[in-house]
Amino acid sequence: EAEVAQSPRYKITEKSQAVAFWCDPISGHATLYWYRQILGQGPELLVQFQDESVVDDSQLPKDRFSAERLKGVDSTLKIQPAELGDSAMYLCASSSTFPSSYEQYFGPGTRLTVT
Amino acid sequence: GQQVMQIPQYQHVQEGEDFTTYCNSSTTLSNIQWYKQRPGGHPVFLIQLVKSGEVKKQKRLTFQFGEAKKNSSLHITATQTTDVGTYFCGWKETSGSRLTFGEGTQLTVNP
Numbered sequence: 551e552a553e554v555a556q557s558p559r560y561k562i563t564e565k566s567q568a569v570a571f572w573c574d575p576i577s578g579h580a581t582l583y584w585y586r587q588i589l590g591q592g593p594e595l596l597v598q599f600q601d602e603s604v605v606d607d608s609q610l611p612k613d614r615f616s617a618e619r620l621k622g623v624d625s626t627l628k629i630q631p632a633e634l635g636d637s638a639m640y641l642c643a644s645s646s647t648f649p650s651s652y653e654q655y656f657g658p659g660t661r662l663t664v665t
Numbered sequence: 666g667q668q669v670m671q672i673p674q675y676q677h678v679q680e681g682e683d684f685t686t687y688c689n690s691s692t693t694l695s696n697i698q699w700y701k702q703r704p705g706g707h708p709v710f711l712i713q714l715v716k717s718g719e720v721k722k723q724k725r726l727t728f729q730f731g732e733a734k735k736n737s738s739l740h741i742t743a744t745q746t747t748d749v750g751t752y753f754c755g756w757k758e759t760s761g762s763r764l765t766f767g768e769g770t771q772l773t774v775n776p
Binding site: 594595641 | 710768769
């Protein structure tokens with residue numbers, strides 16, 4: 551069964567350092583999402599791509615976060631500089647357009663710890 | 666503004682007991698989805714409800730969307746230890762808007 555791939559699975563970094571996460575969605579899925587999940591809370595959407603275009607980044611802290619999906623396939627989320635409050639699980643999800651576009655498939659996530 | 670509450674935050678049951686979690690909105694929703702996240706895992710899609718008064722069943726799970734499209738529930742009959750996890754509702758205010766997740770209900774099942 552096809553899955554969303556993410557790497558790394560765990561990342562420990564010091565504050566003020568740069569960190570990057572990678573996501574490879576299910577093949578053929580045009581829509582890609584990056585979520586942040588703080589322990590004990592639901593996922594919060596950071597950015598949504600349709601192919602290579604950003605369709606929603608209203609909750610992305612753009613002073614330190616950036617995301618790209620240059621060829622409309624895999625995607626990278628970057629944080630620079632990392633802050634203590636960025637410690638969380640970063641989840642990538644993807645969804646298809648046909649036959650339905652609503653079911654989101656999540657990857658295993660990257661757990662970030664900022665020290 | 667939009668206010669959706671998911672209750673309860675935690676639920677502890679004995680195996681075999683029933684379980685229900687609710688999502689209640691102050692405004693009408695376009696649709697609602699339910700996801701399950703096992704401890705240490707990632708969210709897994711369960712169902713989407715779109716129509717007013719819609720009821721869907723998946724084995725021991727029953728999902729409802731209220732007539733006014735402001736409330737939804739997930740009911741599990743005769744819980745099993747495999748049901749352990751956090752159940753999230755996710756909603757859209759309009760069909761094209763972002764999916765927003767609730768705080769989740771963490772279910773523990775004592776064998």
